[in-house]
Every structure is written in structure tokens, then in C-alpha cells.
Amino acid sequence: MQVVTTQAGLGRIEDGAFALLDTAFPHIGAVLEQEGSLQCLASCAVRRRIPLDEITPTALLGRPHAVWGVGLNYLSKAARAGRGVPEQPILYLAASSGVSVPGAQVVIPPAVTEPDYEGEIAIVVGRRLHQATESEVWPAIAGITAANDMTARDVMRTTGIPALAKSYPGFTPLGPSLRTPDDLADRAAIRVRTQVNGELLQDDTSAGMIFPIPDLLSRLSWFAALEPGDVVLTGTPAGTGQDRACFLADGDEVRVEVDGVLPLVTRIARPLDAAPRDHRLTAPVS
Template sequence: MHVVMTSAGIGRIEDGGVAVLDAPYPDPTAVIEATGSLDALAGAKVVRRVPLDDAGPGLLAPLARPRALWGVGLNYRSKAELTGRPVPDEPVLYLAASTSACAPGSAVRLPAAETAQMDYEAEIAVVIGRTLDRAAEREAWPAVAAITAANDMTARDVMKRTGAPVLAKSFPGFTPLGASLLGRDAIADPGAIGVRCRVGGELRQDSSSADMIFAIPELLARISRYAVLRPGDVVLTGTPAGTGQDRGDFLRPGDDVRVEVDGVLPLTVQVQA
């Protein structure tokens, strides 16, 4: 199942277009919270069909109100190697404010009074479909509802100054999510999901989940040892090498940032003064 949120309601991507659905849910998050997956949309009546190009400019956030936004600080070997940091024995976990989430195509304000180091982080985002409480790894992936693309933006100097990821990552719009959701059953291998980032059309990050230090099932299981993951929670799974921090080149007003995750529509945002 490949799902988007349009101004007319929930849509299924099929045959190169968007089938707008007559579904008893306000958005995909409500479907996941109520049923544990996106499968309930498979039999929904199609109200109308529109070309994907026509729907694209009007796509809304498929996860407009995530319950919780989890992240992991260092989860790609390429990032550890480039920065010379040791591979961690435990994931470095944090939460960001859910109010930082924004829709694909948004203009994200650079909070210049607080940061001169606004950075991009292309990430695979995992949406939880069933409760995970001290779960085993074998239980974690079956509890996933979908994946999507995320840009886990970070104010690097705020992080250094405060030591608080929640402050560095919670500015309005700093967690773009979307532009579509790909159901778990459509993902052949969670250990081979590609993720890329382009800034102004230039490829900056290019990797896959195969390079993760803690694979997605292990990461979810580890989080669930300390906190219960519930339907609708979103887990950002780390970013590969090539961020602005790595390059010494941070985002500026006017920059277009595009995150690509295999199987979902590209997530784009523009940095605004």
C-alpha cells in the first residue's frame, strides 16, 4: 500500500496516479492508530482519480500529528568513520517535539537569532503500527505500519551550546515528513532501503539501511526496553555521512532540500529567511 494525504482526503498511489478514497478516517495517522496498518484502505471506494503531477503540489503531511518523534544520534557506519567517532554499543536516543513536524513542500524558517548552523539530515522514518513494550527483535518489524522520508533538521550550534537534542531539533518545521507512506508489506528488505539527500540539486548523502549500526528491528526493540512505542509513533533511524556538519557547509535561505527514500515520494522543503 502506497498512501498520500491530499486536500480532498486520503489517496492511494496506483497506476501512476492518485486514487482519492472514500475512507472513514481523517488522515493516515488515524488509520494506523485504529487498525495497526494501512491495509484498511485497500478496499476503500475510489471517489476520483487524479494524475500524480496534479496532486503533488497539493499533498499534505501524511503524518500531521505524530504521537512521538524518536531519533537516534549516530546510526550509520559511514558517519562514524568520517567523524572518527567510535561505533556506539547502545543507540544514542532522543525525542523531538512533535510540533516540529511539517508537510512536504513547506518553507522552513531559519531561526537566525538562535542558530547559524541549520543542518539537513536525510533519514528513513518508521511509523509504528502495533504497541512495542520490551519487544524482541523478531517482533519489531511486524509491528511497523509504514515507512516514509524524513529530514531531521538540526541546529548544530544549539546542540553544542545546550547539549539538548530536543532544543536543537524542535524548531517549527525542523522535522519534515512525507511525502507518502509505504506500507510495511511492500518493503522487501528493511535492511536494504536507500536514502539520499540533495541540496540545490547537488547529491550530498547517498546510502542505505544496510550501513546502519543498529538495524531497524534492533533499534525499535532497544527503544522498547525503555519506553513503550505505540501506534502512530515515528522513529527516525539516523542519517548517513554527508550532512552540512560533515562538510562545514550549512543551510542558507533559498536552499532547496530534497530527501529520497526508496519506495516513497521525494520529500522537499525550502529554507526561508
């Protein structure tokens, strides 16, 4: 089942159209908080059908309570960066206020000089996961969607703090649709592709992850309880702007495609008359 939150309401994608559901839930996040899964939406009556090109997707989950991410989780990315494979996931927590709706324009702050894209598979938690085994992970996942885990590379380099480099308003585009795990052709090899201005720059599958999805969420759940509606970003493959020393510019369009869900499009705006300002933060002293 593929589900979308739109201006018209919550619905399923069926036979190439949007089926608006007869439900009082405003978004998927509200369903998960109450139900722990999306199964109740499978049997909802359809109020009417709308062509896909006439819908306007909105915030898929409302505002997630938590957005977790992991650095250097693809073999291709580690190889491109010339870095060794980490023994433990490099985890971080980003501000949920940075989540933006699909199709939104992201305005780059004047202080950021190296804004970058990161196409990723986003996992949405359905049921609480705490001290979970790997076998318990997929049954607790509500679904997958596309994410663009944008990063200010200069801020990351200057501060060494992922949360600061990734939490600017709009820096976590998410959506527009969510696909339930039972509907995935191969959970172990979910493809993620990223295009910038129509040029394919990232193309890999979750089979190339250093810490596969069940392993990653299981490890994370031993440090923090993952709650319904939480999002876990699973890392980005090679091909980012950092890899090419080419960062996002005004007017760029980033398109992230993840198997089974609608493509996520982000448009970049950078005021030409905005002069960079001091971050007022420096790297920590060891």
C-alpha cells in the same frame, strides 16, 4: 501499498496516479489509532483518480504523539566524524510540534547560525510495541517514509541537548507518502539519498546502520512503549552540512529520497535582516 494524505483526502498511489479513497479517515495517523495497520485502505473503494502532479500532500499522520530519533547510527557517519561506534543507541525525543508538511518552507530562527539537513528513513509504528523482540518489530510497523531531521548544530554544541537543537517549528519535515513493509524490495537495505540544490550529498542504505531497524526499535521499546502513529527517525549517513562545514542558507532546497516513497522536498528561508540572538542556554556543567 503507498498511501498519501492530501488536501482532497486520503488515497493510494496506483499506476502513477492518486486514487482518492472513499473513507472518513482524515489522515494516516487516524487510521493507525483505530485500526493498528493500513490494511483497511487496501480494499477501500476509489472515488476518483487524480494525476500525481495535481495533488497537494498534507500532514501524513496529523501530528504524531511522539517523534524519536537516534544519533550516530550509520557507519559512514561515524567514520566521517572520526568517532567510535557506540555500544548503545544515542536516543532522543523531539517535539512533535516541529513536524512540518512536505513541500513546506522552513524559516530558520534568527538565533540559529548553523542549520543542517539530515536525510533519514522514518519508521511509522502501526501496533503498540513494548518490550518487543527483534522478530516482533517489522510486523508492528505500518510503513516507512522520508524525513529531514534538521538540526541546529550550534545549539547542539552549546547546549548538548538534541531535543532543543531539533524541535524548532518546521525542523522535522516528514512525508509525503508512506510505503507499507510488505511492499519493500529489501527491508535490510533501504536506500536514502539527499540532494541540496540538486547536488547529491548523501547516499547510503539501511545496511550501513550500526543498529538496524528491528534492533533499534526493539531496544527503544524496552524503555518506552511505542504507540500507533509514533515516528522513529533511524539516523543519517555521512554527507551532512556538519561533515562539510557548510550549512543551509536562504533559498536552499533539500530533497530527501527514500526507496519506495515520494521524494520529500524542503525549502529554506532565512530572513536577511534578522540578527542572531543569545540562546540563553549553555552546555551543562558536569
